Amino acid sequence: MTDATLAPARAPAQNWSRIALRWLLFTLLGLFALFYLMPLFVMITTSLKSLEEIRTGSLIAFPREVTFDAWRTAWSEACTGIQCEGLRPFFWNSVVIAVPAVAISTMLGAANGYVIAQWRFRGANLIFSLMLFGCFIPFQVVLLPMARMLGLMGLAGSIPGLIFVHVIYGIGFTTLFFRNFYVTIPQDLVKAAKVDGAGFFRIFWSIFLPLSLPIIVVTVIWQFTQIWNDFLFGVSFSQAGTQPVTVALNNIVNSTTGVKEYNVDMAAAIIAALPTLLVYAVAGKYFIRGLTAGSVKG
Amino acid sequence: MSQWLERHIPKMVLAPSFAAVLVFVYGFIIWTAWVSLTRSRLLPKYEIEGFIQYERLFAAPRWDTAMSNLFVFGTLFIVISMVLGLMLAILLDQKIRTEGVLRTIYLYPMALSLIVTGTAWKWIMNPGLGLEAMVRGWGFENFTFDWVINPDKAIYAVVIAGVWQASGFVMALFLAGLRGVDGEIIKAAQVDGIPAWRIYTAIIIPSMAPIFLSAFIVLAHLAIKSFDLVIALTGGGPGYATDLPATYMYTMAFSRGDIGQAASSAMVMMAVVFAIIVPYLYSELRAKHD
Numbered sequence: 001m002t003d004a005t006l007a008p009a010r011a012p013a014q015n016w017s018r019i020a021l022r023w024l025l026f027t028l029l030g031l032f033a034l035f036y037l038m039p040l041f042v043m044i045t046t047s048l049k050s051l052e053e054i055r056t057g058s059l060i061a062f063p064r065e066v067t068f069d070a071w072r073t074a075w076s077e078a079c080t081g082i083q084c085e086g087l088r089p090f091f092w093n094s095v096v097i098a099v100p101a102v103a104i105s106t107m108l109g110a111a112n113g114y115v116i117a118q119w120r121f122r123g124a125n126l127i128f129s130l131m132l133f134g135c136f137i138p139f140q141v142v143l144l145p146m147a148r149m150l151g152l153m154g155l156a157g158s159i160p161g162l163i164f165v166h167v168i169y170g171i172g173f174t175t176l177f178f179r180n181f182y183v184t185i186p187q188d189l190v191k192a193a194k195v196d197g198a199g200f201f202r203i204f205w206s207i208f209l210p211l212s213l214p215i216i217v218v219t220v221i222w223q224f225t226q227i228w229n230d231f232l233f234g235v236s237f238s239q240a241g242t243q244p245v246t247v248a249l250n251n252i253v254n255s256t257t258g259v260k261e262y263n264v265d266m267a268a269a270i271i272a273a274l275p276t277l278l279v280y281a282v283a284g285k286y287f288i289r290g291l292t293a294g295s296v297k298g
Numbered sequence: 299m300s301q302w303l304e305r306h307i308p309k310m311v312l313a314p315s316f317a318a319v320l321v322f323v324y325g326f327i328i329w330t331a332w333v334s335l336t337r338s339r340l341l342p343k344y345e346i347e348g349f350i351q352y353e354r355l356f357a358a359p360r361w362d363t364a365m366s367n368l369f370v371f372g373t374l375f376i377v378i379s380m381v382l383g384l385m386l387a388i389l390l391d392q393k394i395r396t397e398g399v400l401r402t403i404y405l406y407p408m409a410l411s412l413i414v415t416g417t418a419w420k421w422i423m424n425p426g427l428g429l430e431a432m433v434r435g436w437g438f439e440n441f442t443f444d445w446v447i448n449p450d451k452a453i454y455a456v457v458i459a460g461v462w463q464a465s466g467f468v469m470a471l472f473l474a475g476l477r478g479v480d481g482e483i484i485k486a487a488q489v490d491g492i493p494a495w496r497i498y499t500a501i502i503i504p505s506m507a508p509i510f511l512s513a514f515i516v517l518a519h520l521a522i523k524s525f526d527l528v529i530a531l532t533g534g535g536p537g538y539a540t541d542l543p544a545t546y547m548y549t550m551a552f553s554r555g556d557i558g559q560a561a562s563s564a565m566v567m568m569a570v571v572f573a574i575i576v577p578y579l580y581s582e583l584r585a586k587h588d
Contacts, residue, residue: 033403039418059432119308134323136575140547140564145329168322200307229411231526246413253417269417273410280409
């Protein structure tokens, strides 16, 4: 399906218009590339300028003098409310939240998906539908009771509380991923293994898990991105010391006291974005697969 | 005994997750629905009083703004993202050597947190130092681009940032769809001498109807859940000019201490989501069974 194959050159006159079209095509593609890259470019260059240069220079100018002061401030000195320790402690909060939440929800999803896809029993489809449905609720509808529940459990405002919330609302998606993957594995495999005397867990460990690497990668990337980028749960269920990096970033940017340090804001935004950007750069293919699988169908 | 165990282990493995979903999704929805029918303020009350919260909600000018913002934002966000995404996909589908690089560039915003996106665009659209100042610096003294602080335009600023974030994802969906169209039909059309644009409009695009539906569902879902972007970009302001139901609910729940309003607004949000998702999921699951 290409211009080249769609409109085979028949005469020199047509060749000329083909070249013009080709130029138009590349111009358009280039302009769009600029549109998508512009904010990243502006963020990076702004973070490397001094405030003085920001005030006198242009938005899209390269920094005349590169300085990393804003990065240092954003990482270890900027104020998020009353605290002035920069993003560092909150960045680690996000790590401490995301790692166990991703691991637990992925393991649960693998076990659930294995049961639903390969050990069908009456009602399994209904259970799957109900779990799937849970992915699509607007989380506003669970915020209030969850706040109370975390209080009752003694987890209010704590990092374990946030891990718990992310695991609970991640199960639907992780189950969906693994179920859709395991459904493609023939059930005869399980039957044959059973004949050989292998049990439920044995079949899972020795047959299914070793096959699962691709879907584990997709699920981990999807969950990591979701949890790292979360703001709603973070802002609702954390307190001063336990906030994730997104909440801290918002507090730095939207603080109303003192001189607005745009370079620090931009450095902070890039720091908060780095882990997911890195994942995207390294494993973009799996990231896209997660996006399309996670958001398209059951 | 061990046979019984062997037979029931699958259910026992699934049970904790299912129980969690029952309590934390369905139980919580019932809790919120219940509270939305009471006079709860700072603390939840459990005596059902009827629909007073909903009456208050629909009478509140701020909720009115939130709902019409959702409509404006949702419509523009969905339409522009779909048009842009489809266009980019078709452009990329023309055997471009740099396709991989361009695809990566168009899609990376999806990896970012909406808080980061909001922060970046807040800076770019800042009238004093951002785009407006830049264009004025080029000599166009009267150029104005103050949407982000203009109560009448601020919601369009949210649209710009939202489209920037999500259109690459729509492009990826459509590109996958374009690649999935049966090559034989296209070849036949080419042999018949049908021009390229007709092949797209008459054969390729209609055959992608399910992908349009998926993209619509995802974008609608994103629009209704939009919270982070508004908080980071405009904080719901100026005033409450860019309030959406999601930010309204949050304000009522956590800064106004009006749990009844928060609960009823959350229920309305859920109703909107369900009106879109339920028919879709139903048809998807049914199609699988047939």
